[in-house]
Amino acid sequence: MKIKDAVFVTSVASADKFLKTDKPIIAVAGKSNVGKSSLINMLANRKKLAKTSVTPGRTRLINYFDFGEFMLADLPGYGFAKVSKEEKKKWGVLLEEFLSTQKINLLLSLVDIRHEPTADDKMMINYLYHYQVPFALVATKADKLGKTKIKPRVKEIATALKVGFADLTATSAQTGYGKDDLLRIIEQAITITDEE
């Protein structure tokens, strides 16, 4: 699958504004700063489609992008310490509303390849099981590790998250590592819908 001309559609802050679309939806989730926006830019072949930042917790809305064959939803990052309790609660509610009401073909759940999965990462996966959302895991920033370290690390993370080794794809937004694997996974997820 080749992506060309991905465009920003809209930002939403509440469930009544969730995008209504006939296109399959791919969602991207993960803690603040894990590399969600960077991954989206990698998939889109664009440097600045989704805003990236060195300050974590910048994306506070759900941002939708039209990728042609599918819509992509960039979800607000979780687990950012410097956010008030109230705001965290609002995010939790928005996330649960999104998972329970928006028909999601595939959710990409991102974790940083260098770090141990956090309690929030595990909770996210529990939500996905609970709401029966199909998902694939992505280990970001693979360029930060030597090539030979990637596979063993993927195995460790998959084990910690109690998923299969093949359920986790390592990527690097910087080098494009894993991009084709991820596009294949997305393609599979959206083709299943077409045949329904």
Ligand SMILES: Nc1nc2c(ncn2[C@@H]2O[C@H](COP(=O)(O)OP(=O)(O)OP(=O)(O)O)[C@@H](O)[C@H]2O)c(=O)[nH]1
């Ligand atoms: N080396 C490296 N850095 C990355 C990669 N992906 C993202 N980064 C960096 O990590 C930081 C955060 O990236 P973002 O894409 O903004 O992360 P995010 O998950 O969208 O963050 P929020 O929107 O704040 O939740 C930026 O400084 C990026 O340049 C990667 O694959 N490799």
Ligand SMILES: [Mg+2]
């Ligand atoms: Mg972001």
